[in-house]
Amino acid sequence: MFYRQLSEAEFADIQRRILYEDNHLLVFNKRVGEMAQGDKTGDEPLPETLKAFIAARDNKPGEVFLGVPHRLDRPVCGILILAKTSKALERLNAMFRGSDVHKTYWALCCDKPKVPEGTLEDYLVRNEKQNKSYVVSGPKEGAKLARLRYRHLADTDRYHLIEVELLTGRHHQIRCQLAHMGCPIKGDLKYGAPRSNPDGGICLQAHRITLIHPVRKTELSLEVPAPETWKGIPDMAGPLPPAQEG
Secondary structure: OOOOOOOHHHHHHHHHOEEEEOOOEEEEEEOOOOOOOOOOOOOOOHHHHHHHHHHHHOOOOOOOOOEOOOOOOOOOEEEEEEEOOHHHHHHHHHHHHOOOOEEEEEEEEOOOOOOOEEEEEEEEEEEOOOOEEEEEOOOOOOOEEEEEEEEEEEEOOOOEEEEEEEOOOOOOHHHHHHHHOOOOEOOOHHHOOOOOOOOOOOOEEEEEEEEEOOOOOOEEEEEOOOOOOOOOOOOOOOOOOOOOOO
């Protein structure tokens, strides 16, 4: 199997952004613009770049296996989990479907929430042509219930940091629900932000992830700091308290 040769700078950059790795998993800090999965642009998806990295680093002559059990949209940054074996991928797929993976996001928003913390419950409808979700009033055909918990953490001169714990996994859920609350994410033109970001991304980060290792059965919890481009964000510590299911 042939993989493209990475430059020294690419190789070093990838090495720095590996958050965790063993024989079964690779956890990576994805940047804005990198694709977790291929799309119609034809740009190289991140897993293919990582395969080239592993092949070169480990001097691996055969094919490198890397499976992606969850999505992280191209304009979003943060923690991405990849499976290095088919067994790990199968188990991770089941864990993500069953909500056994706890994901916390940071969003830098254009407005401060009127209530500093709470739970949002909305019905969302996805428009495939627009690649956009909308909040609708009550259950309707095609609508899915979306639930998240949020907490206002800090303020910069112009923006407001909100922590989000996903309780369901819907298309553009955080972007849509925060915008509906009156807090569009910085740079997110699709959901009401007044201007784009220079890098073309949005200020939404997969900040923390906690799960039971699919093979070793030990707890794995990883966290990344806010991106350097998010100016004025203080160091924040401490997750949301456990969700209370009604």
